[in-house]
Structures are given as C-alpha cells and as structure tokens.
Amino acid sequence: YPACSKLLVLCTLSSGSLVAYSESQTDVSNTSVKIDEKDCKKRRVVVLGTGWAGISFLKDLDVSTHDVQVISPRNYFAFTPLLPSVTCGTVEARSIVEPVRNIIKKRNGEIQFCEAECIKIDAANKKILCRSTFDNNLVGNEEFSLGYDYLVIAVGAQVNTFNTPGVVENCHFLKEVEDAQKIRRSVIDCFEKAVLPGLSEEERRINLHFVIVGGGPTGVEFAAELHDYVQEDLVNLYPTVKDLVKITVIQSGDHILNMFDERISSFAEQKFSRDGIEVQTGCRVISVSDKEITMKLKSKGEVCSVPHGLVVWSTGVETRPVVKDFMGQIGQGRRRVLATDEWLRVKGCADVYALGDCATINxxxxxxxxxxxxxxxxxxxxxxxxxxxxxxxxxxxxxxxxxxxxxxxxxxxxxxxxxxxxxxxxxxxxxxxxxxxxxxxxxxxxxKNLPATAQVAAQQGAYLSKCFNRRQQCEDNPEGPRRFKGSGRHQFHPFRYKHLGQFAPLGGEQAAAELPGDWVSIGHSTQWLWYSVYASKQVSWRTRLLVVSDWTRRFIFGRDSSRI
Ligand code: FAD
Known part of the structure; x- marks a missing residue:
C-alpha cells in the first residue's frame, strides 16, 4: 500500500468480528461495516521477505481467502545457488533474479508488495513497524506500521563475522546479488592493478592472492569458479602475471565440505590440490586488515599473517537484528534462531509463523x-x-x-x-x-535433514501455504480431518523435510552430489546433472532461458572481463 494513502481495507480479525482497517498509519479502528461473505472470511496475512521461503509460500497461497501484504527491502527473488557463478561472470546477475511484481502479476495482482524492511515486530498488538528503503526526501526514511491477523517471518539470515576485527571493513561477502557483483569487479581490479607498471613481482603476487575464509559449500564453490575463471579466461588476457595467481581456502575444521559425505570432501581436497588451490585447515582467522589476514593455527597455537589482494568471508550466517529483538520479546533471547514447533508456529506467540534460515538450526x-x-x-x-x-x-x-x-x-x-x-x-x-x-x-x-538451505526454506513455504489454504476447512471441522479423528489434536500433519540431495560444483566441469539414499556421485556427468537440475529449478521461463543462454555464451565466447 502507498505509505501515505488513506486506503481502507476491509478485513476481519481472527475473532471473526468485522472491522474497517485504516492502512495509512497503522490503526485498526472498530467501525463495523457490511461486507460480502467472501471478504468477510479474508484474513490479513503479512509476509516478511521475498527469498526462498517467502516466495514459495506466496506461490501457492489461496489469495481469494487472504489479504496478502508482502514486505521486503528487495523487490526481487534471487536464485542464491547461482550467486558464485555471478562472481566470475559465468552467469549475469539479472539472469538469476525475478522481479517480485512479475510473480505477483501471475496471481492477478491480489498480493500487495511494499519495498521496505521490517524493523520491529509487535506481536502483542499484532503489528509490525517498517521503514522504506528509499533515502530521498519524497519518501524519506518514512516509517509506517501494519496490522496483521497472521504474520509469516521469512527474512532469512545475515552474514556472521563472529565479531572478527576488520572483517566488515576489509572482506567481501557472498550473500546477496550486490555482493557477487562487487566481487566480480574486485577480481578484475586485482588483475588490472597487478599489471600496472612500476610494481615489484612481490607486489603483483600480493594483488593476485585471493583468500576465501570458510570451506563450506559457498566458499568451495567460489574458489572453484574463480580457479576456472583464471585458467580459462584471465590467463589469456593477463599473460604476464599468469604464474603469480594464488587461491587459498582457509578452513577452521579439519576438512573442507565437512557437512558432505567423506568421499566428496576428500575428492574436493584432492582436486583442489591438483588445481593448485591451497587449502589450509585447522586455522582460525583472528583479524583482517586491508593488507593482510592474520590467523591462528589451532594445533600449534602459532599466529601468522598473510598478505592478500582480496578476501571473501564465507563462514556462515546469524540471526538478523529484527528477529533477535523479537526473540527477546517472546522469551527466546537465549536462542540462536527463532524456535518454531513442527507446524512452523513460533513458540510462545500466537498467529506468527517462521520459515527458512531465520528459523532453521545450523x-x-x-x-x-x-x-x-x-x-x-x-x-x-x-x-x-x-x-x-x-x-x-x-x-x-x-x-x-x-x-x-x-x-x-x-x-x-x-x-x-x-x-x-x-x-x-x-x-x-x-x-x-x-x-x-x-x-x-x-x-x-x-x-542433517534440517540444514539452513534453500531446499528447506522452499519446502517450508509450500507446506505453510497448504496449511493456510486448508484453514477454513479445519476451522469448520475442529476435530481435524477424518484421519486424525480419535486423537482430535492436530489439524495438519507436522512439517517433514524431504531431502532431495545436494550439489557441490568443484570446477573444471566436475561436480559432486549427495543424493537421497546416501548415494554419492562425482565427476563430469554430475556436472551435467547440476546444469539440468539448476535450469529446471528456476522460478520462471524467463530466468531459465537467461541462465541457459549465459552458460552457452560462456562455452562459446568465455566470460566477460570488463569492469562495469
Ligand atoms: P533468503 O532467501 O535470504 O530471503 C530473505 C528475504 O528476507 C530477502 O528477500 C530479504 O531481502 C528479506 N529481508 C531481510 N531483512 C528483512 C526485513 N527486516 N524485513 C523484511 N524482509 C527482509 N541452498 C541450497 O539449498 N542449495 C544451494 O546450492 C545453495 N547455495 C547457496 C549459495 C550462496 C552463495 C548462498 C548465500 C546461499 C546458498 N544456499 C543454498 C542457501 C540458501 O540461499 C538459503 O538457505 C535460502 O536463501 C534461505 O531462504 P530464506 O527465504 O530463509 O532467506
């Protein structure tokens, strides 16, 4: 809704009483009005976030029985598994995003979207406080609030720096589309700087030292992408410095990809060693400056510093401040993530649901x-x-x-x-x-069945929309569907995650996959499986075509190295 309009939205409170809802500045007045039977049943559902969980919830929600308002600082959905490919120009940023308004249009525009971020959840009064993301004088930093009957929190998580000094100032992250675009420009900057006249060989070498902190799937995939980019494209464009490039992965645990099957983890380590990617395990980074990265070797307790040209920090995620604040209000302050029950309802809070990374345990x-x-x-x-x-x-x-x-x-x-x-x-x-x-x-x-992944988030979104769609039926039959009669306790089956496997692209047209039933597949054929799965999982035909044409363009012409 436009923040300043005095739009009246007719709706009901969960008690069923009719009210007129004044949208402009949050207030819910108690004026009773006559509205038709269908509108009477409409509940206000506010969805926070347009990521995997939020969009998957919206895709299947029955909008004829719900008044839906979506709040997110991003007016697009991003296909995060392809973010590492964006860092090196294997696919373009615009190919992996779908505008939220395109998704809404397919639902006949019955979903309202506001580009803003939620800054406070007031569960006691069933309201949220939001701030627009624009910083010009017309809309300013205007804050507005919205009431809800049901709130769906799907705000994801933010990068976890573990409060390591210098990380925010001197490292790149790989969480959002802008992060990937920034890395792409910085990689080219490092090469352009390294070929400037008047630099010593040591200075060129430092400029071309790429350090990745975190040996999880994102860090490993980025290291592999970068290695391919350097070997397939950049060495031909910067032949004088081709032997000075170094990629290092720093991992605090004993192995990279340690959440995968051992066979995958050791294959990745062997492949990286053959490719000349250095993997330093058992190291904890203690600070990062603009020139060097300092770490402690866990076994010997030694501290050493290594000069770098670029550092990418990819060590995991933590709860967003708005969720932390909300957890404090509802007595979950000691927890790391929002606790939900198996029906995805936030514990200790009526009519609030949480999905995706903000509610998934690491x-x-x-x-x-x-x-x-x-x-x-x-x-x-x-x-x-x-x-x-x-x-x-x-x-x-x-x-x-x-x-x-x-x-x-x-x-x-x-x-x-x-x-x-x-x-x-x-x-x-x-x-x-x-x-x-x-x-x-x-x-x-x-x-392992509950990782913080897009798969979990998407399945939770789809599950919750089904529950919402059947709510009326369940309210009419409080005993629950026939199969629950007798116990009469639950209206819906609890959420059960179905693990469909996970991929780890390792570069050189090779990938590893952990498939259901403890199957492991590694090699070139797995990379083709990766291409087909990721093409099929795109949210629209538009992005599917864009991604496939980017891959084709890369095969024919290589990656684009211009710094724009
Ligand atoms: P997100 O997708 O992060 O969405 C959160 C949404 O909330 C965003 O729209 C954001 O703008 C919005 N938001 C943030 N703050 C607010 C606020 N205050 N108010 C309102 N809205 C807000 N998973 C896999 O399964 N397979 C993979 O291959 C894979 N690869 C990945 C690669 C990378 C580089 C990254 C970063 C992640 C990858 N993941 C992968 C993990 C996956 O992306 C996440 O688990 C998934 O995005 C979680 O979905 P979500 O909806 O909870 O959060």
Missing amino acids: QRKVMEDIATIFKAADKDNSGALTVKEFQDVIDDILERYPQVEHYLKSKHLSDVTDLLKDPEGNARDEVDIEGFKLALSHVDSQM
Missing part, C-alpha cells in the same frame, strides 16, 4: 554448543555426569534448541535413554560422556 553450531554444554556440566572433568546433571543438560539443550526434541524423543530417544541404564536394564548412577556423544552422533546424522 547443525554444526548446535553440535558444538551441545558439546560445550556437556563439558560445562562435567565440572570435575571426570568424563561422566550424574543422572540429575545429565537430565539438566538435556533440558538445557531442549531449551535452546527445541527442534532437537523431535530427534531426541522419537526414534533416537532409545539411544539417549539407554545411556541411563546399564546392560542389565538397571538405572545407572552416572552417565558416560563418550556414550552420550555417540548417541548424539546419531542425532547429528538425523539433523
């Missing part, structure tokens, strides 16, 4: 946290906890990560409860930490 962090909680509970360092201490640990874990409950209490509960008994079935006095870790490793492997 498995690695959870496991690290759990290990820390356990270590802290083992005060005498005996390697064992009393049963009471053990139960407190479990309570603490569940308090922080309620999503884990499903795994602890379902088929893996036996692994954990078995620890409380000896082989004869008698209660133990103490619980062995190693045994607990073993049980957790089962939970860990199960939690």
